[in-house]
Amino acid sequence: MAKFCWLVIGLMPILFGCEDMVELEKQSYVVAVGIDKTDQDGTYQFTYQIANPEAGSSLAANNADQAPSEIISIVGTDLMTTSSTANAFVTKQMVMDQTRVLIISEELARTDQFLRVIQSVARSNQIRRGVKLVISKENASQFMNNNDPALEQRPHKYYQYMLSRARETGLIPDADIHRFFQITEGDADLFLGIYATTIEDPKDVSGPEDTIVAGEIPKHGGNSTQFMGAAVFKEGIMIDVLTAEETRIANILDKTMKMDELLASYPDPVAPEYNVAVKYIQKNEPKIEINYDRVANHAAIQVIIPFEAEIIAIPSLINYSQVDSYKERLKKSIESYAEHVTRQFIKKTQEFYRAEPFYWSLYIRKFFKDIPDFEEADWNKQIYPNADITVYYQMKRMHFGKMLDDTHLNEVRD
Numbered sequence: 001m002a003k004f005c006w007l008v009i010g011l012m013p014i015l016f017g018c019e020d021m022v023e024l025e026k027q028s029y030v031v032a033v034g035i036d037k038t039d040q041d042g043t044y045q046f047t048y049q050i051a052n053p054e055a056g057s058s059l060a061a062n063n064a065d066q067a068p069s070e071i072i073s074i075v076g077t078d079l080m081t082t083s084s085t086a087n088a089f090v091t092k093q094m095v096m097d098q099t100r101v102l103i104i105s106e107e108l109a110r111t112d113q114f115l116r117v118i119q120s121v122a123r124s125n126q127i128r129r130g131v132k133l134v135i136s137k138e139n140a141s142q143f144m145n146n147n148d149p150a151l152e153q154r155p156h157k158y159y160q161y162m163l164s165r166a167r168e169t170g171l172i173p174d175a176d177i178h179r180f181f182q183i184t185e186g187d188a189d190l191f192l193g194i195y196a197t198t199i200e201d202p203k204d205v206s207g208p209e210d211t212i213v214a215g216e217i218p219k220h221g222g223n224s225t226q227f228m229g230a231a232v233f234k235e236g237i238m239i240d241v242l243t244a245e246e247t248r249i250a251n252i253l254d255k256t257m258k259m260d261e262l263l264a265s266y267p268d269p270v271a272p273e274y275n276v277a278v279k280y281i282q283k284n285e286p287k288i289e290i291n292y293d294r295v296a297n298h299a300a301i302q303v304i305i306p307f308e309a310e311i312i313a314i315p316s317l318i319n320y321s322q323v324d325s326y327k328e329r330l331k332k333s334i335e336s337y338a339e340h341v342t343r344q345f346i347k348k349t350q351e352f353y354r355a356e357p358f359y360w361s362l363y364i365r366k367f368f369k370d371i372p373d374f375e376e377a378d379w380n381k382q383i384y385p386n387a388d389i390t391v392y393y394q395m396k397r398m399h400f401g402k403m404l405d406d407t408h409l410n411e412v413r414d
Contacts (some may be wrong), residue, residue: 011404025290027094031069031156032084034140035117037108038075044108044117046082047073047141048094051155069155073141076085076143078120079127091106096126100159102133102177103140106231106238109193115184115236116174122181129178132163135238137197137215147225151364163194170248170262173230184236188361188379190353192230192250194239196203200224211245234355248347253391254307255285264359269333270318277313278334282306288360297377299364299387308397309334321400333396338393346389354385 034047050070070091076082083094102121108114121127136143148162152158165170173192183191195214202218213229230242230250242250248264251257259282265275287304311320311330320326349356368374377383 008075026089028094029098029156030094030096031098031290032103032144032159033079033096033099033297034073034105034136034144035079035102035108036105036141037111038140041113041206042116043075043379044078044113044267045075046079046323047071047103047144048083048395049144049155050090065193071140071141071144076116080124086148095321096124098156099127099131100156101162102127102131102325103143103196104193105134105140105143105220106135106137107139109135109231109233109238112237114238118177118180121177127177129176132159132194133175133177134194134196134227135176137195143196143198143225147223149223151223151234162227166194168262170251170259170264171228171244173247173251174257175230176398180233183359184233186361187235187375188355189359190349190355190357191233192242192357193233193238195229195231196225198224198226200226211243213241213243229323230357232353232357234353235252236399241355245341246345246348249342250357252282253286253303253342253360255288256359256362259285266337268316269317269329271316274314274316274329276311276334279312281308281310288363290360290363290367291363292298292383294367297382299383301360301387301389303391304394305338305392306394306396308361309395309399311398311400327398331398335393335395339391342391342393343389346391348391350385350387350389355380360384 020148025306028050032049034049036045036047037046048071050072052068052070058324072086074082075084081094086094102118104118109337114138118151121131136211149158149162152161163172167174172194175193180191180193183189197215197391198272199215200217200219201215203216217226219229228244230247231238232240232242245264248262251259261279261281264278268274268276282305284306286306289302292302293299309331314320316362317391318326320330364379364383365374368377
């Protein structure tokens with residue numbers, strides 16, 4: 001009997017975890033949340049995309065017409081109480097522990113109201129800190145209703161695959177809620193959010209393809225939703241939009257960002273009317289050295305970026321792989337172009353933003369005894385805008401894929 005009592009006592013802590021258990025079929029899973037500004041201060045429009053777990057699965061084989069999700073909008077003051085109010089017309093309890101993205105309209109993100117409304121996200125134990133922060137050019141409700149992917153019916157998988165792939169190619173930053181609060185509360189760096197839109201306004205691209213933002217891709221067909229570029233936040237307010245090229249540079253210079261490889265176009269040094277397609281491979285993180293003069297409150301920053309390059313397309317058909325002088329010229333051209341666009345972007349951050357999105361404040365803190373001492377030196381307004389910054393790209397290896405030689409036009413066209 002005594003053993004049985006001890007067994008019951010030992011199982012009680014485990015059983016306590018089932019106290020608030022809710023059956024899966026009694027819950028509605030919100031995969032995306034949108035927030036828009038309204039005409040009244042302190043009141044916002046919240047849009048919820050509720051997934052249908054049966055759509056796109058074997059359970060829906062007998063009912064192929066099931067909608068993959070339902071999108072609803074409701075006006076309220078904060079995210080959590082509004083989701084509770086939605087249960088007046090939503091059958092099941094709405095839960096947000098499976099939420100993938102938080103979509104904010106650009107109109108709201110450019111006001112000081114954004115930081116006020118997003119605070120409830122930090123307090124809620126339902127929303128994970130890994131939720132991605134997306135800034136839409138249009139209203140979030142319009143963005144969510146216009147988003148209609150044909151090849152991925154499950155909305156949670158669509159956001160997961162789309163954002164992870166765009167992040168791998170460097171088109172967007174790695175922007176989650178945790179990083180937003182970490183950088184904003186640190187008050188020393190710029191935060192980059194994911195920029196997206198469903199409004200298509202294609203631009204003529206005469207140079208590199210990544211000098212545009214979401215909505216400007218010259219395409220035909222497919223889903224109208226585009227994720228490209230970054231929304232720049234300073235002190236919790238959106239101030240600008242970065243192109244895909246600038247976003248890639250920010251990712252490369254930030255050691256806290258995971259960088260592997262990305263595809264980019266560089267000018268052909270021998271035939272300037274063409275571009276060379278290059279797979280940029282970064283196996284080692286950049287080396288950042290900061291020398292700080294405490295008396296003058298001045299910093300000198302040197303950044304060395306080691307990388308490898310795989311040449312995947314040479315439209316000009318110049319024989320770079322076989323001629324050593326051409327190969328060296330291409331190597332120097334890629335390094336020079338990368339350094340040029342990087343220095344231009346850094347100059348823009350110093351003069352226009354007067355702050356940086358590279359998280360470099362982490363490396364100058366060691367020169368100060370405590371946080372008040374660091375804040376008094378004023379990294380944003382004094383040190384970084386006036387810092388002397390040099391950037392060098394060092395190509396460690398260049399290879400040409402499976403083929404060393406291209407087609408010889410003089411042999412094809414005789």
